[in-house]
Amino acid sequence: MEFKQKETILEIADPQTIDRILLDDEIFVYSRYSAFGKLKLSYFHLLNEGKYQLLKKYNVHLKRSDATHGFENPHQKMEFENMPPTYFFRYRNGTAHAISSKKALIKILQPIPEEIEKYIQNNLTNPKDEVQLLDILTYTNKILD
Numbered sequence: 001m002e003f004k005q006k007e008t009i010l011e012i013a014d015p016q017t018i019d020r021i022l023l024d025d026e027i028f029v030y031s032r033y034s035a036f037g038k039l040k041l042s043y044f045h046l047l048n049e050g051k052y053q054l055l056k057k058y059n060v061h062l063k064r065s066d067a068t069h070g071f072e073n074p075h076q077k078m079e080f081e082n083m084p085p086t087y088f089f090r091y092r093n094g095t096a097h098a099i100s101s102k103k104a105l106i107k108i109l110q111p112i113p114e115e116i117e118k119y120i121q122n123n124l125t126n127p128k129d130e131v132q133l134l135d136i137l138t139y140t141n142k143i144l145d
Contacts, residue, residue, distance in 0.1 A: 001028065001043050020046070031055065033088055033096035044088065044096065047134060050141040052109070053090045054133050059083040087133055099127050109140065116140050 001021060003010045012018060015030040022028075027046040032039050033055075044055035061081045088096035089108050097108045102124050106117050119139055124132055 001030075015043070016041075029055070031090060031093070031096050033057070033098070035098070039095065047130070048137055048141075050137070051092060051144060052137055052140050053092075054130075054137050055088040055090055055096050056130070057086045057088060059085060084128065087128065087130065089137070099133065101127050105136075112140070113143065116143055 001012050001015065012021075018030060020027050020029050021043075028043050029046050030041060030043055032041055033044075034040075042057055044057050047054040047056055059082075061083050063079055063081050064077070087099045089099055089105065090096040097104075099105050099108070102120055105124065105127065106112070106120055109116065109120075116139070120136055123139075124136060126132060
């Protein structure tokens with residue numbers, strides 16, 4: 001996470017000591033997440049508060065702007081390309097888990113009442129739709145409180 005203050009670029013030296021970062025009205029957290037069987041750490045946009053949280057991981061790809069056919073070119077221009085975000089569910093301050101499908105979401109939330117499973121089955125048509133995910137999370141937090 002980098003910040004620009006006037007013309008100086010600053011970064012957080014030890015992100016694990018920071019609980020949350022407030023930028024304008026948006027909250028970011030540094031959390032563990034599970035990816036390909038390994039635990040990693042990253043910054044996430046916290047989209048809601050509650051026992052169950054929806055986290056948004058912004059993804060960028062560093063791409064080279066000209067083809068070098070495998071050879072390094074010191075004059076080559078590098079650009080960041082925004083990629084689609086990945087959504088994660090997290091229970092309290094635990095490990096975040098990626099939401100890839102209805103089945104994966106139900107597995108992440110276990111154990112949950114059948115009522116919530118049916119709600120997910122009936123209301124989640126796209127596991128990458130932020131509005132649908134927030135709706136399901138609001139419902140889940142309401143039922144489980």
